[in-house]
Amino acid sequence: MSASSTRPSYAAVLRMPHATRTFIAALVGRLSYGMVSLAVMLAVSRATGSYAVAGVVLALFGAANVFLTPLRAALVDRHGPRRALLPMASLYAGLLGVLAAVSRQPGASPIALGAAAVAAGACAPPLGATMRAVWGELVPDRLLLQRAYSLDGVAEEVLFVSGPLLVGVVVGFASPAAAVVVSALLAGLGTLAFVTSPAVKGVAVRATRATRAGRAGLRMRLGRGLVAPVVVAAGVGLSLGAVDLLVLAFAEQRGHGDGTVAWIFAALSAGSAVGGLLYGAVEWRAGARLRLPVPAAGLGLVLACAGLAPGLATLTGAVVCAGFFVAPALTTAYLVADEAAAPGARVQAGAWVNTAVNAGISAGAVAAGLLVGRLSLGMGFALAGGAALLAAAAVGMGARRPRTLPQEQEQEQEQEVGAAEQGRERR
Known part of the structure; x- marks a missing residue:
């Protein structure tokens, strides 16, 4: 079995x-x-x-x-x-x-x-x-x-x-x-x-066979299907990039050293690990595309409230809670990207999500560096959480819209791709 x-x-x-x-x-x-x-x-x-x-x-x-x-x-x-x-x-x-x-x-x-x-x-x-x-x-x-x-x-x-x-x-x-x-x-x-690894050797063979059809499928599906997971990944990245500097500034205001900050960052990773394991163990009834904005919204809400923390212990607890949503948000984004990918474009689909989160982290760090000292830390945390909330809202509204390409039309296009592929193989 x-x-x-x-x-x-x-x-x-x-x-x-x-x-x-x-x-x-x-x-x-x-x-x-x-x-x-x-x-x-x-x-x-x-x-x-x-x-x-x-x-x-x-x-x-x-x-x-x-x-x-x-x-x-x-x-x-x-x-x-x-x-x-x-x-x-x-x-x-x-x-x-x-x-x-x-x-x-x-x-x-x-x-x-x-x-x-x-x-x-x-x-x-x-x-x-x-x-x-x-x-x-x-x-x-x-x-x-x-x-x-x-x-x-x-x-x-x-x-x-x-x-x-x-x-x-x-x-x-x-x-x-x-x-x-x-x-x-x-x-x-x-x-x-x-x-x-034998598993990767098999993927290499399948990727070679699927490449030509995959490129055609990529043009039809990948661009549209990747928008939602990329937006969510970018929003999560923006929030995380800003939080690092905001936590550092919060700790410095209260006279804590770099060692304390390192433990808070570790707590964020620990929360993400626990959240990811729990999320992966649940048999969700809703599809990944419908679930996509939910963990991003949870991350945004917790971070927006984190700026109200009266002390470092409370902030650490808030950071752990925020971490619970990080791995689920990215896991769902990768799942949706994989569903959107044509057979010969799965690595590209995941790479776009990965690029979005990393670019968001860099941009969030730059933005936080420009704003820390000009705004209150409470406002900074609110803006950091707002990035994830805005991404979740955009994706959530998009999920409720009817599909622009009817299923029948998609099937016809897929049949055309298959026919064209067979024609190329005969030649």
């Missing part, structure tokens, strides 16, 4: 053929992303003696990574994970090695550091988006796929908490450049183990 036919659970997800091996390999590679930001910042600041330069280099790395993610995902959809991910991971690891080597030189050129960072960020393999596409192939049952995405999101939260801790361990025995090298090795080895 297959795992999908038994009681749907997290254990059933991992019992799918080759699922555990593939998932662990992807997590090893993705741990690189949990380490790299702090490792690069420490290495560059040590080399240049300037936190400003380190911030600029890290921003360049992040921008190249985030905004080119859909393009790299398109390459994975077009050529398959093995042919696309291995060259990306090799370049990414090699360029991080170059960045580490340059940063070991006292007085290193900021231009050289920035160039290496941009080049490395541009080549980062989209392991998260590809793993979610693999889950879609491994898990045909939609309820079990919800479990898989929830498990994936929770694991990602753990990686981004443990990554900085691993950097701390490395720099306790070696230079920050060594932490950059460790991050590079994790990405390379994890990607190699990932693409050699």
Whole structure:
């Protein structure tokens, strides 16, 4: 009996053929992303003696990574994970090695550091988006796929908490450049183990066969279907990006140090992990598209009220409650994106959601930096929550509108795509 036919659970997800091996390999590679930001910042600041330069280099790395993610995902959809991910991971690891080597030189050129960072960020393999596409192939049952995405999101939260801790361990025995090298090795080895998994080999074959039809389906469905999950992901990202700085300012106003703030950020991740596990375990009656605005609205409401907290303990509780909605919101966004994706465009669909949340985090941090000190913290939290609420409202109103493309017309277009594909194969 297959795992999908038994009681749907997290254990059933991992019992799918080759699922555990593939998932662990992807997590090893993705741990690189949990380490790299702090490792690069420490290495560059040590080399240049300037936190400003380190911030600029890290921003360049992040921008190249985030905004080119859909393009790299398109390459994975077009050529398959093995042919696309291995060259990306090799370049990414090699360029991080170059960045580490340059940063070991006292007085290193900021231009050289920035160039290496941009080049490395541009080549980062989209392991998260590809793993979610693999889950879609491994898990045909939609309820079990919800479990898989929830498990994936929770694991990602753990990686981004443990990554900085691993950097701390490395720099306790070696230079920050060594932490950059460790991050590079994790990405390379994890990607190699990932693409050699039998599960990923199967996805590569199916992606190759579906690519031509997938591109036609992408033009018909992906653009419209991705709007809602991308809007929600961007709204959640805006809220989260602003909250980091708002929490820091709140703690400083009350005389607490950076160590206390770190625990609050950990509480947010813990709340997200718990919320993701609970959300994934529920057998929801409503479809993912109808559920999509609900967790985003919950996040917005809690954050809007968090600014009323009288002290740090209350704020920490509010942050934990806000975290309960983060993983469910993103899990649902990925599910809706997967439903909207054409057969040969699943990695791209997930990558657009991932890009939206990361871009939103960056924009939220910038906006909070401009507004903190000019507005009260209560107003800042209200605006942070308002971003998620606005996204939820926009998606909620859109979900109530009738579909612009009747189902019959969609079926006719899909039949035309299939006929055209058969004609190309005969030629």
